[in-house]
Amino acid sequence: MQCSISECKEKAIQTVKISFKETRNLCKNHHKLFKNKDEKYAPSFSKASKF
Numbered sequence: 001m002q003c004s005i006s007e008c009k010e011k012a013i014q015t016v017k018i019s020f021k022e023t024r025n026l027c028k029n030h031h032k033l034f035k036n037k038d039e040k041y042a043p044s045f046s047k048a049s050k051f
Contacts, residue, residue: 003027 001012004024012025016034026034 001025003030005030 002008003010003012003026005026008027008030010027010029013028014031015023015025016031017023
């Protein structure tokens with residue numbers, strides 16, 4: 001079974017439910033991205049230089 005993402009040619013590892021009717025077969029990399037899609041990342045600020 002191949003990954004459902006059109007540009008990807010890797011083997012799918014898991015089928016995930018995207019919406020009420022839609023499911024997709026995702027490879028290892030795309031599954032990792034899908035799994036972390038709701039994760040919030042805090043911005044990191046640094047002090048500006050004097051110049």
